Amino acid sequence: MSKNRDIMKIVVVGHVDHGKSSLIGRLLYDTNSLPEGTINKVKRIAKETGKPFEYAYLLDAFEEEQKQGITIDTTQIQFQSQIRDYVIIDAPGHKEFLKNMISGAANAEAALLIIDAKESVQEQSKRHAYILYLLGIKKVFVVLNKMDLVDYSEEVFNQVTLEMGEFLKTLGVSPLGYIPVSAFYGQNILKNSEFMSWYQGKNILSSMDSIEKERGVEEKPLRFPIQDVYKFDDRRIIAGRIEQGKLHVGDKIKIYPEGKETTVKSIEYWADRDQKSQIAAGESVGITVSDEFFNKRGEIITSGSDVPYVSNSFRANLFWMGKSPLIKGKTYKIKLTTQETEGELFEVIKTMDSSNLDCAGETAEVKINEVAEIIIKTKDLVAFDSFNDSQTTGRFVIVDGYDVAGGGIIVSDEAVVHNHFQAVFEYNGLKARGDIFEEYLYNSDTFNIEKKQNYLPVYTLGDEIEVKGESFSYPSNFDVLILRDNTAIRVRNQKITSITQLSDYKHEGYPVLNGRGFEINVKSDEEVQSFLRDWKVLSSTELLSKWVVFGKYRSIQFA
Amino acid sequence: MNHLDQLEAQSIFILREAYKKLGKLGMLWSIGKDSTVLLWLAKKAFFGHCPFPFIHVDTTYKIPEMIAYRDKVSKELSLDLIVHTNEEAIKNGMGPEQGRLVCCKALKTDALQQVVKKYEFEGLIVGVRRDEEGSRSKERVFSERNKEDKWDYSNQPPEMWDQFKTDFPKGNHIRVHPLLAWNEIDIWEYIRRENIPLIDLYFARNGERYRSLGCAPCTGKIKSNATTLDDIIEELKTTTVSERAGRAQDQEDSYAMQKLRKDGYM
Incomplete structure (x- = not known):
């Protein structure tokens, strides 16, 4: 083994009993990748249980798996071709073990999607295809197994290929190829089969060797x-x-x-x-x-200018594996790289059965084995990217109770991310941000001044507001000018009496604040106009120094 | 990055996750090649420091050179070493003649459980690898054990994108498996590359060597002329004998390891 050989991680997925473990077992056996002890052990077990030797037993190591002839949990096994090393990930095909399938597939760079040529496309064939798509695994070969059961028929191959191809097209996925094989008889595994001379493509191993590593x-x-x-x-x-x-x-x-x-x-x-x-x-x-x-x-x-989004909400595609559904109004733990924060389901845009992509219609929750487009809202600000820009900082898991129950990838839609900002004031289509009601605290561990992030209500016309906090104390009557959102708010007797566009604002002689709660030192409409002109030309530091008073209504408290 | 660099980086990531996210943490140290690599990786992960104790479960049946080597190395590296024996079982005459699996359960599984309870460990770092045997091939990187040390292997939670299980009821603990993705040759190539000191039982003397270390009565040697690291790596590339073929307890039952491990065996 030369030192710079590549490792390629490939997951094998597909419907139950379509022959995933068998194909892998066959690959390992034919490439002499198994120690004598392993094969002897499997032969001994076959003899003890009175069953014929199954290549699948090489991977289905649990007693329950061998006795029931199913794969319960995922496993990884290694072998080598002439050109590189492989980690083959076996994944269970039963619907109730979908979480184990995902645990395996999430580690893969490429996939073999196995379909029984006789049974054709089944529920898990589609569901697994969709999960691969959601996990961002784009390098996929579709393998038609058990060709021996359909007399190695080209016609059957073409029919199944067409059916799967149509489904994949709805996902926008184009597979690297379709390969007809018989794992049981070792056809088209290491060398091209003489029973399928109509097939001009590569056998399994050559196909695997042709998958290119992601570089750069x-x-x-x-x-x-x-x-x-x-x-x-x-x-x-x-x-x-x-x-x-x-x-x-x-x-x-x-x-x-x-x-x-x-x-x-x-x-x-x-x-x-x-x-x-x-x-x-x-x-x-x-x-x-x-x-x-x-x-x-x-x-x-x-480093550099390409920086992550920073927000407390994001839109994502999600798959749910939890026994209890993902619901609104419940606090979950969100893990995104090494960031951890509390978060909640803010909106369900749509949910789908992952096996047929049928929309479930109007719904406020996401049930087990469903996929959904959702908006998540987090308690703390998080830094993230869209999954398309950066896989690892563009994906997250949701922990419900003690276990990971969902996984999501963040959609590359900047507008959505920014549209769902935390509004403080909202009325008649106008939305304005600001941290006027947030506390400013001095952290004695870090010697930094920090803002306390908390959930704040959204105020609208007629609402009574809190004018006193730990680190702020506003008068009963004042105006707020939120420049970046082009909005002006009037507060009279601690109640909001108007929310308008900046251009409709008239100064009435009351104190004027910005969205941070700092006083803007203006006493007349002329001064307001002059301030707004400066806003367009001055840097923010220059603008603040010239017009804004920090300490009039605000102070800094010890955390 | 070559494949050893990738394995190393992933193992260090796992060790750091365990140190950050789990409460009281300990590392099982069996003196063998895998736990010696693990010790090396911990030194790398924590920049020359080892911020948790090492645990040796001493069955009193270990190959004598292993104990001498353990004491020498732990002194040289001034390791915080916990040595634990199931004294009660020994006093009652436990040994392999009582049945190999019974003995393993008492002197290894039960002894380990005693250590976990005594020191209230929330995380145990263990050097098992997927390619060693079937039930290990199904393991998660962070694998939960309940209060009785049981492994609920047929209902393991999802583990994806390196988001490991760090939430669990108090009293349970997590087995952390940083070497899960390594195979036997990776271990030897890494030892060679990093020049890691190792006990000499692995090297052939008089045409025999140990391929896997354990208790003297239950661990056999293999025929071999491999006296250097290069020899061993060359030998492993062509062998068709499995690594644990010399470990008698594995051969007791088709599902011996699964049964032992379900009850808390490493």
């Missing part, structure tokens, strides 16, 4: 989620795995969600051979940075 993840924008921060000695080491991109000593980096800026001071290592000047995607590393501000697990280190 080092060249994408940096995504380095912080896994932990260590202080075992005098170094303060930020540890984690680089998911995308690369990093050098001296690089300028930004750390999200806050977007703090610093530079890489050193790349840390223990064994001498690990001393490096550049680290890149896939590596588990440790760095120190020049600015000793507080860093913690879950933050994402980036």
Whole structure:
């Protein structure tokens, strides 16, 4: 084995009894990948149970699996071809073991989707195809097994190919190819079958060898989620795995969600051979940075201009494996790379039965084995990407109780992400953001001033508002100008009396605040107009310094 | 990155997840090649530090050189080492003559359970690999054991995208398996590449060597002339004998390992 051989991870999926484990067993047997002990053990078990030798027993290691002749849980097994190493992931085909199928498939780079040529396309054939699509596995061969049962018929092959092809087309998936085989008789496995001379394509092993590895993840924008921060000695080491991109000593980096800026001071290592000047995607590393501000697990280190979204809501495609449905009004744990936050189901856009893509219509929950398009709202701000831009920072799991119950990929729709911002004021189509009712706190551990993120109500016309908090105290009558959302709000006697566009705003002599709760030092309509003109030309620091008073209504409290 | 780099990076990621997300953590250390690689990976993950204790379950039947080597290495590396024996079972005369699986259960499974309870471990790092035997091939990276140390293997939770099981009822613990994806040759190639010191029982003397280490009465040698790391790697590439063929307890029953492991065996 040369040192630079590739490893390709391939999952084998498909409907129950279509021959997934058998195909893998056959591949392992024909490539002499099995130790003598393993084959003897399986032969012994076949003899003990009075059953014929099954290649599937090589993978179905549990007693229950062999006695019932089914695959319950996923397994991984390795073998080599002439050109590279393979990790083959066997996945169960029963609907009730879908969570095990997903556990296996989520680790794969490519897939073989097995269909029994005689039974043709079944429920799990479609469901598994859809799950592969959702997991982002695009390199898929469709394998028509048990061709011996249909007399190696080209016509049957063409019919099944057409049927599966139509379903895959609705997903926008085009498979790498369709391969007719007989796992049981070893036809089209390592060499092309003489019984199917009408088939001009590659056999299974050559097809697998033709799948190309995904390259270039080092060249994408940096995504380095912080896994932990260590202080075992005098170094303060930020540890984690680089998911995308690369990093050098001296690089300028930004750390999200806050977007703090610093530079890489050193790349840390223990064994001498690990001393490096550049680290890149896939590596588990440790760095120190020049600015000793507080860093913690879950933050994402980036560099360059291509930065992640930061938001408390996102739209995603999700599959649900939990026994209890995903419902609104319940708090779940959301895990996205090393970030962990509480979150809830905000909106179900649509749900589908994953085996036929039939829409379930109007529904407010997602049931087991359903897939759905949803909007998730999180308690804390999270940094993420769309799955298309960055796989690892574009996907998340939902934990219900003790177990992972759902997995989702974030849709690449920037507009949606920004449309679902946290509005504070809303009326007649106008929505305005701001943190006017959020607390400003001094964190004595980090020496940073932070905002307390909490769920806040959305106010509309007639609502009474809270004018006093821990770190703010507003008068009973004031106006708020929220420039970025082009909105003006009037508060009289602690109640909202109008929410209008900025252009409709007239100054009535009451104090004017911005969306942060800072006073804008204007006393007349002329001064308001002059302030708005400055807003268009000055930098935000210049604008704030010239017009805005921090401490009039706001203070900073100890956290 | 070559395949050893990938395996190493993934194992380090797993060790760091365990350290961050689980409460009291310990690493099983059997003196063998796999747990020696695990110790090395921990040093890399934590930049020369080992922020948890090492546990050796001593059956008192181990090959004597293993105990001498254990004491030497733990002293050299000043490891925080917990050695535990199921004293009561030994006092009552437990040994392989009582039946191999009975003995394994008492001196390894039960002893391990005693350590977990005594020190209230929430995470145990174990060096098992998928390619060793069937029931291990079905394992999760983070695999839950209940209060009785039982493994509910037919109903394992989903594990995907490196989001491991870190939520579980108090009193249960997690077996962490950083080497699950490695195979036997990977271990040896890594030992060679990293120049990791290793007990010499693995190297042939008088035409025999150990391929897997365990208790003296139940662990056989294989015929071999492999006296160097290169020899061993070359030998493994052509062998058709399975790694644990010399481990007598595995051969007691077709599902011996599954049965032992369901009850908490490593």
